[in-house]
Amino acid sequence: MTEQIKKEMSAVTDNSAAAVTDDEMALINAYSRRTLTKDEVYVFGVVLCDNDIDRDNERFTVESLFELEKLFVGKTGIFDHSPTAKNQTARIFACSVESVGGRKTANGDDYFRLTARAYIPKTKGNEEIIQAIDSGILKEVSIGCAAGEVRCGICGENINHCAHIKGETYGGKLCCGELTNIYDAYEWSFVAVPAQRNAGVTKNFKGKEMKMEEILKSIYTKREINLSGDDCKKLCSYIDELKKSAADGAYYRNSLTSEVLRLSAVVQPDISRETMESVAKGMSVVQLKEFKNAFEKRADSILPSVPQLYKQKNDITADSNGNFKI
Structure with missing residues (x-):
């Protein structure tokens, strides 16, 4: 079953147009129909997601962040995940996975995050958006992507098929669902209400077909389960x-x-x-x-069962049972 979950974050990191380099302008102009100048674009940084555990007790693996790094280049920014042309506001022209030294995740792993550089054309229609970013009004974002599987952070099995429960602690380690096999990135969106500590994501889980015994096991153990249409x-x-x-x-x-x-x-x-x-x-x-x-x-x-016309041994009135033949 396809499932979408929205998670948002305070993710705009900077908005310095002066920091735009010639190399970045070359990347931006790869998407424009005419050559833009540095004065015509507003460039800012954004943190899309990270490998820390969120409020839904899920997280991206570092490998998943590198998969997203490739997929999000060129994706447009919209508002509230509303996929209409008029909502297209900004475009990502570069992504990179970076390690934040000295910072750890909730489980004590080294902290990694996916950052991006995005641009907005400086037009009269975009003045309010740019001002809202500068003033800190627009700062929460959410991304939309598709993950092939959610694995248990304790045993590594599919989170719907194992006995561990997200949010519970085992041997001092918090159990979480690890989003793996990222195969698509849809968009990133400015949103109003932050719901995740450090990363925002709309996830679409489309894993392998489940066997009936796996479905029943999840039901009997009262585990959350995502079923496809075929399932x-x-x-x-x-x-x-x-x-x-x-x-x-x-x-x-x-x-x-x-x-x-x-x-x-x-x-x-x-x-x-x-x-x-x-x-x-x-x-x-x-x-x-x-x-x-x-x-x-x-x-x-x-009450022994005998034929209705059976001749008893002491019956001398008939010569044989043949007398009763019809």
Whole structure:
């Protein structure tokens, strides 16, 4: 199942147009239809995401940050993840993963973050946006990307398939979901309300198809689970088969119970039907079958089954059973 989760951060790091280099202008002009000058662009830095644990107890691995580094170059900045042309505000022209010396993540790992350089054309229509960035009004951003799998930070297995719980501590280490196999980056967006400590991300999880036993394990252990459309169909089909089997089982049990009650009236008439019904309700199908077999043997000894036209040995009125042939 595709899932999107928005997480935002205070991510604008600087807005110094004076710091724009000739190399950066060359990168910017790779996206423009005409050659722009330094005076025509507003350039600022932004931290897109990092490898620290967020409020959802998830994080990017360092390897995932390097995957995002390539994917986010050229992506446009919009507002509130609204994918319309009029919302396109800025464009990233360079990305890099950097280590922040002396800083550690919540689990004590070296801290890495994905930073980007973005530009906004200095036009009359963009004056308010640029002013909002300068004044610190626009400073929270969120990114949209797709991760192939979320692994457990404790055991390394898929977080939906293991016994560990995000947010719990094991051996002094906080369990988190590690976003891996990043295969797409959509956009980055200015947002209003920050929700993540140091990184903002909208994630789209699209992992491998789950086996039914994996789905059931996640359900039985009360774990969060993300199902694809095919997984949902598989689960619904499985439930439908269980319903059919349950209906067949109920029919068989009722038939078996009726037979046990009938035979009980023959072999132990002193026990009332109501009492036997109460006893039968607590029996399993296997136990009912055992009672049925035992009652049938006793019933045969009490009322032996013989052909209706069978000639008894002491019957001297007929020469043979052949007299009864039709």
